[in-house]
Amino acid sequence: MAASLTGLLKPWTPRVLLVRWSRYNPYYLEPGPRKEVYHIPETELTPEQKEERELKSVRPIKAATNSVTSSVFNDPVLSKFVNMMMKDGDKIIAKGIITQTLENMKRKQVEKYHKAPEGKKAEIECNPYAIFHQALENCKPVIGLTSIQKGGKFYQVPIPLTDNRRRFLAMKWMITECRDNKHRRTLMYEKLSQELLAAFSKEGNVVKRKHELHKMAESNRAYAHYRWW
Amino acid sequence: PSLTLPNIPSGCGQQQEAIGMETRPETFSIFRTQENDPACQSEQHLGQYYTVPPSHFHTVFPHGLPPRYQQQVKTFNEGCVMVRQPALELISHLKRADYSKPTLRYLLYGVKGSGKTMSLCHTVHYCSTQGWLVLHIPDAHLWVKNCKELLPSSYHASRFDQPIQASNWLRNFRTTNEHFLSKIKLRQRYVWTKRESTEEGRPLGELVDMGVSRVKSSSDVVGAVLKELRLQAGGTEGGFRLAVAVDGVNGLWGRTTLKKEDKSPVAPEELTLVHNLRKMINNDWCGGAVIATLSQTGSLYAPSSAYLPQELLGEEGFDSMDPFVPVPVSLYSEKEFESCYLYYLDHIHFHHWLQHPHSQTEEGKKELIFLSNRNPSVLERLCAFL
Numbered sequence: 001m002a003a004s005l006t007g008l009l010k011p012w013t014p015r016v017l018l019v020r021w022s023r024y025n026p027y028y029l030e031p032g033p034r035k036e037v038y039h040i041p042e043t044e045l046t047p048e049q050k051e052e053r054e055l056k057s058v059r060p061i062k063a064a065t066n067s068v069t070s071s072v073f074n075d076p077v078l079s080k081f082v083n084m085m086m087k088d089g090d091k092i093i094a095k096g097i098i099t100q101t102l103e104n105m106k107r108k109q110v111e112k113y114h115k116a117p118e119g120k121k122a123e124i125e126c127n128p129y130a131i132f133h134q135a136l137e138n139c140k141p142v143i144g145l146t147s148i149q150k151g152g153k154f155y156q157v158p159i160p161l162t163d164n165r166r167r168f169l170a171m172k173w174m175i176t177e178c179r180d181n182k183h184r185r186t187l188m189y190e191k192l193s194q195e196l197l198a199a200f201s202k203e204g205n206v207v208k209r210k211h212e213l214h215k216m217a218e219s220n221r222a223y224a225h226y227r228w229w
Numbered sequence: 230p231s232l233t234l235p236n237i238p239s240g241c242g243q244q245q246e247a248i249g250m251e252t253r254p255e256t257f258s259i260f261r262t263q264e265n266d267p268a269c270q271s272e273q274h275l276g277q278y279y280t281v282p283p284s285h286f287h288t289v290f291p292h293g294l295p296p297r298y299q300q301q302v303k304t305f306n307e308g309c310v311m312v313r314q315p316a317l318e319l320i321s322h323l324k325r326a327d328y329s330k331p332t333l334r335y336l337l338y339g340v341k342g343s344g345k346t347m348s349l350c351h352t353v354h355y356c357s358t359q360g361w362l363v364l365h366i367p368d369a370h371l372w373v374k375n376c377k378e379l380l381p382s383s384y385h386a387s388r389f390d391q392p393i394q395a396s397n398w399l400r401n402f403r404t405t406n407e408h409f410l411s412k413i414k415l416r417q418r419y420v421w422t423k424r425e426s427t428e429e430g431r432p433l434g435e436l437v438d439m440g441v442s443r444v445k446s447s448s449d450v451v452g453a454v455l456k457e458l459r460l461q462a463g464g465t466e467g468g469f470r471l472a473v474a475v476d477g478v479n480g481l482w483g484r485t486t487l488k489k490e491d492k493s494p495v496a497p498e499e500l501t502l503v504h505n506l507r508k509m510i511n512n513d514w515c516g517g518a519v520i521a522t523l524s525q526t527g528s529l530y531a532p533s534s535a536y537l538p539q540e541l542l543g544e545e546g547f548d549s550m551d552p553f554v555p556v557p558v559s560l561y562s563e564k565e566f567e568s569c570y571l572y573y574l575d576h577i578h579f580h581h582w583l584q585h586p587h588s589q590t591e592e593g594k595k596e597l598i599f600l601s602n603r604n605p606s607v608l609e610r611l612c613a614f615l
Binding site: 071072073099100102103106107110111114126127128129130 | 300303304305306582584585586587588590592593596613614615
C-alpha cells in the first residue's frame with residue numbers, strides 16, 4: 001500500500017505529516033553537494049549508487065540552503081551548532097565566535113603538547129574538530145524524560161530519544177551553560193573552548209547535567225510502563 | 230669622506246653547512262633555511278623561512294610585531310620569518326647606500342595584509358645584527374588616537390604631551406639599544422624643572438631612565454633623545470648608524486581623534502611626539518636611513534580600500550616624504566604560498582598547525598588558495614581554525 005501511495009505523490013502534492021517550515025513532500029530528494037560522488041566513473045559504482053543516480057535523474061530535488069557548500073571543510077554538525085548559537089539571524093557573529101573557539105582550543109592543545117613529556121605527546125589531541133565532535137558525543141544523553149499525564153497527575157517518564165533529539169539536547173545544554181555560567185568579563189569563545197575541552201575529558205558542567213538526567217531517568221524507572229509508544 | 234664602519238662578521242659560511250646538511254633529513258626542509266643572519270640572505274633564499282634566534286628575540290622585538298604574529302610565536306615557541314623580495318631589496322639598498330649624503334627614506338606600501346610590517350621587522354633585525362641604533366616606532370597611529378591623558382606641554386605653550394605613550398616607548402627603546410646607552414654622550418644641557426637638569430656629557434642611558442621614571446616630562450625626553458641621535462648619527466668619531474623604523478607613518482599627517490578640553494579637535498602638529506618624529510623623518514641629517522610603512526588598518530578617516538602612498542599620506546604627508554624610495558609589497562607568489570603552506574604543515578618541529586584532515590589534501594590546498602587569494606594575513610587566519 002505504501003508503494004502505491006508513493007506512486008501517487010507528485011511534486012505539487014502537499015505534505016501529509018507537516019514539518020515546521022518545509023513545503024516539500026517526501027517525493028523530493030535531498031541535495032548532495034559533495035563533488036567526489038559525481039566524479040566516480042560509471043564502471044565503479046555499486047548497485048545502490050547506480051539506483052540513487054537513476055532516481056536523481058527522475059525525481060525533483062529540494063533547493064540547497066545558503067549555508068551548505070561543496071567545500072571540503074563543510075561540516076553539517078558544526079553548521080547546526082552555528083545556527084543554534086545565532087541570535088537575530090546574525091550568522092557572521094556566530095560563525096566568528098565558533099572559529100575563534102576552534103582556534104583557541106587548537107592553541108591551548110598545541111601549547112600543552114609542547115610542554116608534555118615525550119611519552120604523553122601522542123595522547124594529546126590537537127585537532128579542534130575532533131575535540132568538538134568527541135565533546136558533543138560525550139554530552140549526548142542516552143535516555144530522556146517526558147511528562148505524561150495519568151489519572152490527573154503528571155509523571156516524569158523515561159523515554160528513548162531519537163538521534164536528532166540527542167544532538168539537539170547536547171548542543172542546547174552546551175550553549176546555555178556557556179551563556180549563563182560565565183563571568184561578566186569572559187568572552188563567549190573563551191568559555192566555550194573551556195567547556196568543550198572539559199567535555200572532551202568528561203568533566204565539566206554539561207557532562208554533569210547529562211549524568212543528572214540519567215540518574216533521574218533511573219530513579220523513575222517504575223513509571224516506564226506509562227509510555228504507550 | 231664616506232663612512233667605513235666595520236661590518237659585523239657574520240656566519241656567511243653557514244651556507245656551506247646548509248648544503249652539507251642535505252644528508253640529514255630531519256634538519257633540512259625545502260621551506261626552511263639555516264641562514265639565520267639577514268646580512269647573508271640572498272635571492273636563493275627567497276620564499277624560505279629563517280628562525281630569529283630566541284636569545285635575540287626579546288631584545289630586538291620588544292614591540293613592533295603584529296599581534297597575531299606574537300600569538301603565533303608564543304604557540305610555536307619559535308619566531309620564523311619568511312625571506313621575501315621587498316625585504317631583500319631594502320637590505321641591499323641599505324648595504325650599498327652612501328651614508329655621508331642626506332638620509333634616504335624608504336616607504337613600504339601594499340594592500341592590507343600583504344606583509345609590510347613583517348618586512349619592516351625583517352629589516353629591523355638586519356639593522357640590529359649589523360650594530361645600528363634602531364629607533365622602532367611600532368605604530369604611529371597609537372600616538373594620535375585613544376589617549377587618556379593629554380597634558381599641556383611645559384616646553385611649548387600650544388603643544389600637548391602624552392606621558393603614557395612616551396614612557397612606554399622609552400622603556401622599549403631602552404630594551405632594544407642597551408649597549409648604546411652608555412656610549413652616547415649628550416651634547417647639550419637639558420633643564421626639566423627648577424631642580425632637575427641633565428648636564429652635558431652624561432650618557433644617554435641616564436636621560437632615558439629619567440624619562441621612564443618621571444612620566445610627566447617623558448614626551449620632552451623623547452624629543453631630546455631624538456635630537457641628540459640626529460646630531461650624533463653622522464659623526465666621524467664614535468659614529469653609529471641610525472635606523473628610524475616607523476610603522477603606520479601616515480598617522481603623522483592627517484587628523485587625530487583627540488580633543489582638547491573645549492571639545493575642539495587636536496591637529497597632529499600640536500602633539501610633541503608627532504612634532505619631534507616629523508623632524509626625524511625630514512632628510513636634513515645624515516648617517517642613517519628612514520624606513521616607513523603605510524598602514525590603513527589603524528588609520529583614521531581613511532577609506533578601507535586605500536593603500537597607495539598618495540591616498541594614505543595625503544597632500545601634506547606626501548610633500549614631506551617626497552623624495553622617497555617606494556617599495557611595493559605584493560601578495561604571496563606561488564612559491565611563497567607553497568612555502569607558507571608547508572610551514573604550517575610541518576610536523577617535525579611541531580605537531581602540524583593545519584589539523585583538519587582535508588586541509589592536508591590537494592583539494593584543501595586549492596580551496597585555501599581560493600579563499601585567501603594568497604593574502605598572507607587572510608591565509609594565517611584561515612589556517613588558525615582549520
